[in-house]
Amino acid sequence: MKQMRPNDMMLQVSMRLITLIIFAFSFYLFLAGHNNPGGGFIGGLMTASAILVLYLAFDMKTIKKAIPFNFTTMIGVGLLFAVFTGVASMLFGFPFLKHFFDYFQFPIFGEVELTTALPFDLGVYLVVVGAALTIILAIAEDDK
Amino acid sequence: MTALHWATISPFLLAILIPFMYKYVRRIHTGWFVLILPLVLFIYFLSFLPVTANGDVVLRSVPWVPSLGISFDLYIDGLSLLFALLISGIGTLVVLYSIYYLSKHKEKLNNFYVYLLLFMGAMLGVVLSDNLIVLYVFWEITSISSALLISYWFHREKSTYGAQKSMYITVFGGLSMLGGFSLLYVMTGTFSVREIIANVDLVATSSLFLPAMILILLGAFTKSAQFPFHIWLPDAMEAPTPVSAYLHSATMVKAGIYLVARMTPIFGGAAEWFWIISLVGLTTLIWGSISAVRQKDLKSILAFSTVSQLGMIMSLLGVGSVAYYFNDGDNALYTTAILAAVFHLINHATFKGSLFMTAGIIDHETGTRDIRKLGGLMTLMPITATVSLIGLAAMAGLPPFNGFLSKELFFTAMVNVTEYGIFSVETWGIVLPVLAWIASIFTFLYCAILFFKTFTGKFQPEKLAVKHVHEAPIGMLISPIILGSLVVIFGLFPNILAYTLIEPAMAAILPGILEPGEQFYVNIYHWHGFKLELWMTIGVIAIGTIFFLTMKKWSKSAFYRSEQDIFNHVYDSGYNGLIKGSQVLTRAQMTGMLRDYFLYMCTFIVLLIGYTMFRYDAFAINTDNLSPIDPYMWIVAILLVISVVAVPFINNRITAIIVAGVAGFLVALMFTIFRAPDLALTQLLVETVSVILFMLVFYHLPELRKEKIKPSFKLINLIVSIAVGVMITLVSLSAFALGSETDFTSIAAYFIENSKVLAGGYNIVNVILVDFRGLDTMLEILVLGIAAIGVVSMIKLRLKGSEDV
Numbered sequence: 001m002k003q004m005r006p007n008d009m010m011l012q013v014s015m016r017l018i019t020l021i022i023f024a025f026s027f028y029l030f031l032a033g034h035n036n037p038g039g040g041f042i043g044g045l046m047t048a049s050a051i052l053v054l055y056l057a058f059d060m061k062t063i064k065k066a067i068p069f070n071f072t073t074m075i076g077v078g079l080l081f082a083v084f085t086g087v088a089s090m091l092f093g094f095p096f097l098k099h100f101f102d103y104f105q106f107p108i109f110g111e112v113e114l115t116t117a118l119p120f121d122l123g124v125y126l127v128v129v130g131a132a133l134t135i136i137l138a139i140a141e142d143d144k
Numbered sequence: 145m146t147a148l149h150w151a152t153i154s155p156f157l158l159a160i161l162i163p164f165m166y167k168y169v170r171r172i173h174t175g176w177f178v179l180i181l182p183l184v185l186f187i188y189f190l191s192f193l194p195v196t197a198n199g200d201v202v203l204r205s206v207p208w209v210p211s212l213g214i215s216f217d218l219y220i221d222g223l224s225l226l227f228a229l230l231i232s233g234i235g236t237l238v239v240l241y242s243i244y245y246l247s248k249h250k251e252k253l254n255n256f257y258v259y260l261l262l263f264m265g266a267m268l269g270v271v272l273s274d275n276l277i278v279l280y281v282f283w284e285i286t287s288i289s290s291a292l293l294i295s296y297w298f299h300r301e302k303s304t305y306g307a308q309k310s311m312y313i314t315v316f317g318g319l320s321m322l323g324g325f326s327l328l329y330v331m332t333g334t335f336s337v338r339e340i341i342a343n344v345d346l347v348a349t350s351s352l353f354l355p356a357m358i359l360i361l362l363g364a365f366t367k368s369a370q371f372p373f374h375i376w377l378p379d380a381m382e383a384p385t386p387v388s389a390y391l392h393s394a395t396m397v398k399a400g401i402y403l404v405a406r407m408t409p410i411f412g413g414a415a416e417w418f419w420i421i422s423l424v425g426l427t428t429l430i431w432g433s434i435s436a437v438r439q440k441d442l443k444s445i446l447a448f449s450t451v452s453q454l455g456m457i458m459s460l461l462g463v464g465s466v467a468y469y470f471n472d473g474d475n476a477l478y479t480t481a482i483l484a485a486v487f488h489l490i491n492h493a494t495f496k497g498s499l500f501m502t503a504g505i506i507d508h509e510t511g512t513r514d515i516r517k518l519g520g521l522m523t524l525m526p527i528t529a530t531v532s533l534i535g536l537a538a539m540a541g542l543p544p545f546n547g548f549l550s551k552e553l554f555f556t557a558m559v560n561v562t563e564y565g566i567f568s569v570e571t572w573g574i575v576l577p578v579l580a581w582i583a584s585i586f587t588f589l590y591c592a593i594l595f596f597k598t599f600t601g602k603f604q605p606e607k608l609a610v611k612h613v614h615e616a617p618i619g620m621l622i623s624p625i626i627l628g629s630l631v632v633i634f635g636l637f638p639n640i641l642a643y644t645l646i647e648p649a650m651a652a653i654l655p656g657i658l659e660p661g662e663q664f665y666v667n668i669y670h671w672h673g674f675k676l677e678l679w680m681t682i683g684v685i686a687i688g689t690i691f692f693l694t695m696k697k698w699s700k701s702a703f704y705r706s707e708q709d710i711f712n713h714v715y716d717s718g719y720n721g722l723i724k725g726s727q728v729l730t731r732a733q734m735t736g737m738l739r740d741y742f743l744y745m746c747t748f749i750v751l752l753i754g755y756t757m758f759r760y761d762a763f764a765i766n767t768d769n770l771s772p773i774d775p776y777m778w779i780v781a782i783l784l785v786i787s788v789v790a791v792p793f794i795n796n797r798i799t800a801i802i803v804a805g806v807a808g809f810l811v812a813l814m815f816t817i818f819r820a821p822d823l824a825l826t827q828l829l830v831e832t833v834s835v836i837l838f839m840l841v842f843y844h845l846p847e848l849r850k851e852k853i854k855p856s857f858k859l860i861n862l863i864v865s866i867a868v869g870v871m872i873t874l875v876s877l878s879a880f881a882l883g884s885e886t887d888f889t890s891i892a893a894y895f896i897e898n899s900k901v902l903a904g905g906y907n908i909v910n911v912i913l914v915d916f917r918g919l920d921t922m923l924e925i926l927v928l929g930i931a932a933i934g935v936v937s938m939i940k941l942r943l944k945g946s947e948d949v
Contacts, residue, residue, distance in 0.1 A: 034905035037821035039913065045829035072936065075929040082922045097918040101904035115904055117914040127925040131932035132833055138936045139840045
């Protein structure tokens with residue numbers, strides 16, 4: 001006799017919507033960091049939580065297929081972002097990690113402030129997402 | 145580098161070549177290559193004799209570490225030349241002897257001659273160095289090479305034991321000596337012996353005089369096997385006999401004598417110097433001679449006799465140092481002791497070297513050194529017996545050999561002490577000649593035992609391993625014969641030494657006492673009338689003979705039968721006690737339990753901080769500048785305290801995790817209250833993620849065990865944790881109270897003003913994190929990445945069993 005799987009339909013359906021909202025919110029937190037509460041660290045943790053919730057609702061295989069990232073690589077990419085932001089300023093004769101910002105006009109968004117702190121924060125974001133998920137998934141997948 | 149420098153380091157250079165000669169020229173005994181060097185050196189040093197006899201000195205300098213005042217200065221005066229001649233001369237004879245003693249087929253000759261040459265070079269360096277640090281360096285090389293030579297047959301347990309013991313004792317003394325040298329440098333600002341002697345009044349008036357003196361004397365006493373550090377010398381007899389003859393009779397053990405003689409111009413004239421050296425020397429003399437009587441092994445007897453004779457020379461140097469007090473070179477009353485010391489130093493090197501070599505011959509030819517098995521060798525080994533007889537008669541102080549003359553001088557010097565009238569000798573001075581006389585009786589006794597037990601009586605071939613006992617080959621006999629002849633020549637014509645060696649050496653030990661251009665005038669003669677010294681010698685011979693003839697009676701006593709020196713027990717039990725004690729101590733504190741180590745750390749933190757704060761009176765509580773506390777803050781704070789206090793009392797792990805999580809969320813609430821939105825958000829998310837983590841690992845963890853902890857341990861835990869909490873609280877309160885009194889201006893104002901202007905952001909926290917202090921953030925995400933990789937590698941690369949710890 002085939003064993004009955006518990007039916008998680010309610011959870012799974014609502015998750016599809018909720019994770020989208022959480023992702024959006026985490027992206028907002030990440031971008032808002034410069035002028036409002038938020039930033040790479042918080043945004044990254046929020047994204048990690050969203051993916052964790054997905055893992056809770058669905059099984060491992062499904063999510064791995066849906067999000068085909070290697071989170072460990074993500075740590076390295078994030079660190080490279082952070083380091084290159086710092087090195088880039090050295091190329092122009094400034095000290096390591098010197099940041100710049102300016103205001104630009106864009107067709108839809110209007111005046112937008114762009115800063116070199118953003119790629120740095122993106123590095124933080126990627127490392128946090130990668131590290132949190134690497135740790136938790138490694139422990140969760142450990143079957144012993 | 146001058147010729148003298150090359151001469152000093154030539155043994156080291158030759159030592160490099162020896163292994164090649166041993167490996168590629170197997171047909172010839174390696175010793176023949178070595179033999180040339182000490183012979184050349186001896187002739188080279190002989191060429192300095194006219195220089196020192198004129199009262200001149202030779203100084204050759206090569207800088208080594210100029211910034212520290214250390215230069216490789218070599219200095220030849222009468223004293224160092226005397227030693228250099230002894231080292232190279234006896235070195236030649238010992239190498240010659242060893243060529244016949246050690247088989248080129250069975251022994252590792254490359255090791256032997258490398259060690260021996262190292263020793264020879266180091267010893268030359270010790271006696272020729274003018275710089276104290278250079279002297280110390282060579283001094284330690286003699287200790288090391290001596291230990292290597294003692295453990296030459298390293299597969300024997302006794303050899304390694306003896307080497308270890310001698311190493312410990314001499315290195316202990318060497319390090320003390322280095323301390324003494326450093327103190328001398330502190331006092332005078334130079335490492336050069338000549339310059340220190342020139343500024344001797346700086347030393348004499350310094351408060352460091354006594355510590356420096358005692359430290360240097362410790363070095364000299366350990367090296368020269370003085371009481372109670374003599375115990376390493378008998379154990380060093382496990383070395384091959386050429387080594388015993390060279391190191392442990394003629395040269396290394398006299399390094400301490402040399403040091404004392406060298407330091408006499410610096411420390412001499414002080415009562416402490418006089419009493420310490422004289423009494424230690426006399427104690428060594430009497431203890432060594434009594435112990436020698438009890439030994440049954442030829443080399444042990446000779447070892448203790450060396451100890452005893454070194455004590456005699458040492459005591460003479462002590463007594464002679466008084467010449468500085470009177471500052472009088474004319475009066476033989478004060479300088480006889482130094483004369484006797486120098487003279488006996490030469491004599492002892494000659495007869496003790498020959499005695500060791502004959503003992504080696506007997507061992508080599510009969511297979512034993514036990515005097516209970518030996519006997520009746522006189523007719524079998526006539527040459528050995530003759531040489532032994534000459535050496536032993538000289539050692540016992542019988543005319544017409546050189547030992548007689550130096551012993552007479554020794555008695556004269558000791559009797560003179562009673563007439564000094566200083567250092568309270570009038571009360572205790574009479575002890576010195578009496579002790580010297582008693583020791584001489586025992587010296588006579590063991591000399592008699594050595595000769596008569598070995599060479600006379602009944603031959604006992606059944607007790608010997610070697611069946612066919614016969615005289616040694618001529619090559620082995622050359623060296624002892626030469627030394628034995630010197631004993632006779634110096635005995636009959638002592639004044640050939642007087643002008644060449646003794647007078648310059650005395651002038652070197654006692655510089656500054658003579659007027660410029662003046663010289664010591666030494667005339668040693670046999671017959672000085674029926675004086676007290678002669679009667680003392682006659683008494684020694686008479687009583688010694690009686691003792692020897694009645695040996696059967698007292699040889700059964702426990703005193704005679706126990707061979708072990710009592711100080712060996714002290715050394716052994718001290719050594720084992722140190723090992724056991726350190727084991728007990730280590731086991732007591734290194735329990736292997738993390739909670740114990742944590743307890744130590746916490747206790748130490750509390751005590752250290754508490755003492756420091758108390759010491760600087762830093763406890764302060766000031767409530768003036770505190771902000772008002774709103775009621776909802778109270779509520780959050782009380783909830784926080786309750787959740788934290790509850791955790792240790794929970795027995796269920798899942799409850800504990802949740803309660804800890806509650807505490808974390810309350811902290812996030814605190815952050816909200818104190819208007820830190822970024823922190824609150826982060827804390828909330830981190831807490832969530834870590835609770836999830838806890839839940840994940842919880843699955844793997846065993847049930848919380850009911851731990852059986854003693855109530856007393858629980859009580860200690862409670863006390864320490866309360867103490868830590870109270871201490872940190874007090875520190876925070878004091879920091880707040882005292883910090884508000886100082887006039888720091890916080891740099892926060894700068895960030896608030898410039899966050900928008902310089903970095904284009906309103907979120908000051910984030911701007912600080914990514915812009916003003918971006919480097920910290922970068923390294924923190926690195927930490928995070930490393931932690932993640934660490935977790936992955938711990939879990940994925942798990943090894944089997946207990947290996948993964």
